[in-house]
Amino acid sequence: MLTQQENEYLTQVGPGTPGGDLLRRYWHPIALAQDLSDENPTKFVRVLGEDLVLCRDKSGNTGLIAGKCPHRNASMVYGRVEERGISCAYHGWLMDCEGNIIETPPERNDAIMKNVKTTAYPLQIFLSMIWTYMGPTPVPPMTRYDTLFRKDGHRDIRLHPVLDCNWLQAMENSMDPAHLQVLHQEFIGGGRSPVNTTRGYTDDVESFEFYVTEFGLMKKRTYKNGTVDEHPLVFPSILRQGASTQFRTPIDDTHTWHVHINFHPTADGSEPEDAFEPKIEDMGPYKQSPEAMHPQAHFTMHHVIPQDHMAWETQGPLADRSIEHLSYSDRGVVLLRRVLKEQIEKVQRGEDPLGVQRGENPPMINTNIDEDWFAKGFRQAMAEKPAAG
Template sequence: MMSAEQNRRLTQVGPGTPGGALLRRYWQPVALLDELDSARPVRPVRALGQDFVLFRDEAGTIGLIDRDCPHRGVDLAYGRLEDGGLRCPFHGWLFAADGRCLETPAEPEGSTLCQRIRTRSYPVQVRSGIVFAYLGEGEAPALPAFDCFVAPGTHTFAFKGLIECNWLQALEVGIDPAHASFLHRFFEDGDSKEAYGKQFRGASDGSDLPMTYVLREFPRPQIEVENTDYGLRLTALRRISDQTTHVRVTNLYFPQAFVIPMSAEMTITQWHMPVDDERCYWIAVFTSFAGPVDHATMRAQRLETYALPDYLPRRNARNEYGYDPAEQASQTYTGMGHDINTHDQWAVESQGRIQDRTREHLASTDKAIAANRRLLMRAMAAVEEGRPPLMALDASQAASMTGPATIDGMAPTEGWEAHWKAAVARRRAAAPWSAPALAAE
């Protein structure tokens, strides 16, 4: 049983909290690059309980600075992009992407005040269509050579959506292999020709059995959890027959992401970026090992369920997630449509803004949930003791960390482990963007 203090430690993300100190040791996916379009190249960003303004100056440099102007504290998210920086509309103070004050134009001629003024800026980098920011102190870690970062833009697609609950419960649904047989159960198997861009709607690797059938008819997976250098590897085995076993391998990318298969050709790497203690964004990169990603189709599919400009879910608690009792009786287990993000959103939001884990009773299928919480507790202790936490990588460590391997596939019951690894190796070797060889198992 978890104590209330342990639950606070795991869920709080603001400055001065153990969880906030830990998460500030990693790059945070604060926005999609698409959000900095010509219509609004200056955007407010709230992350880890702090407020920032993100902008791209006239030269194309992306900056992330504190949202309050250091002069009189007004909101720089309404600033003007001009003269090589972001200008405050109140008194015209101008700030560069690196936080330097370039001008204080209302001051007397010859004033050197701007030379003594600086607002805090934060390192940013763009990877696979996502703007990552480092919000902590000291040197930022290196990002691993994972597939989502190695593949070119033609073979990746990024999207996001808001979830109105704490980041940890949003992450935990993705490292729960048992829930898919229930929460994402469909009573009819769809046409695999219409499965592009949709999870659990196609066939598993090396089989013509639809994933909907596998999950529905085999709801008791054998779950194995393995500690790795990047977090956790989760294996869910569903024994189809004496000869055949379905193998689903997914991963926890510590501390905030999971890496899962979407189809035989595509994977999803999904972060859960805390807005504050009670809201988060899921931000995902879809990576193709075959042909280029159809960006237009992927985007159009997701805009059916998320509304711009803030990527708010169209189905939510205010409209009961689109719940339809007739659909629940005959089509889907939840009655909440066919988009699994809506299913997950309902599951984690219905636990409350911050789940009260003192009232939960973990079961044997929750072994990955428990393992991840232990990793988080150990990593927080490491930060408090001045030691580097898990995945705070230097450049050499990051370059050698590849993958991670993930698959939905059929395998012989005897020898399933060697079989799925060989299938992953074949897929990676055939990738047109030359996926790097996996690090040693």
């Protein structure tokens, strides 16, 4: 259980909040690269509680700038792009992708052009997605996780519906191994029937363990048949589970962008040319009506991720942790909250939090994907049936 104050401390994402300061120390995926095109050169995005506009000018520069024009606040999403940048539709003030104001029609106001800048965040296009870093300088490199940077495999992207809830609800689920055997019981039995719906396949499991790693936290599940699975929570907003690296980018306090990048290593270690050009699949919707909120919404529950969305969203747009009753099996959730608080405090002291790398060419971080039974199973299947893929 947390007090309301502790709950806000861990969950708020906006500028100037402790949690928002922590989240601003990382690169986050915020959109698909294909969302910008010649026909649609601007896109409204809300990230970490800030309203922003993605734009691509006619010179090919991509920018992420403040959603409101610095003149008198009209939306830049209606701006017209040209070679030099994006021009506000209202009076034509022109901004480049770095946020410099380079024209101020109808007059030329040198004082404004010299002294005023609009917000512009660094971005990268990588793995068919647009990523941004919204924190203080110096800007760190994107953390070199193996599932993102390894060359010896294929990737695909699964785009899940936007979660109508706070990001931490999804991340607490990543430290909650007990739910698998109950919430997802329709999909994990392998032809067996569960003893009853209350226990599901709980009795398959011998033990759960949790520990802190160099880049986040680990949950470990040991089954009675000797199988072990370990799925790392990659701090702060990623779960690496099997082949998937699951990003939960906070849009604002009560909405979260949910996208999976799946990495499938080649059986022979070869490096395919399209390793960094994933195909994209849209997985939604997971509820009817897609825009509705609980209790008006009806979740489809037709597979694992829709079931997760049901659990996370029905906890509330921002779960009230002052009314929960934690049990022994929730100790991974407790550990996550403790580590999150410690890392927020580190940022408040001016230190880099867990998982931030520095330097020009930081080492690749091994999230143990080759040891993961799911990925291993995929590799074996690929080796036995190379024609499959």
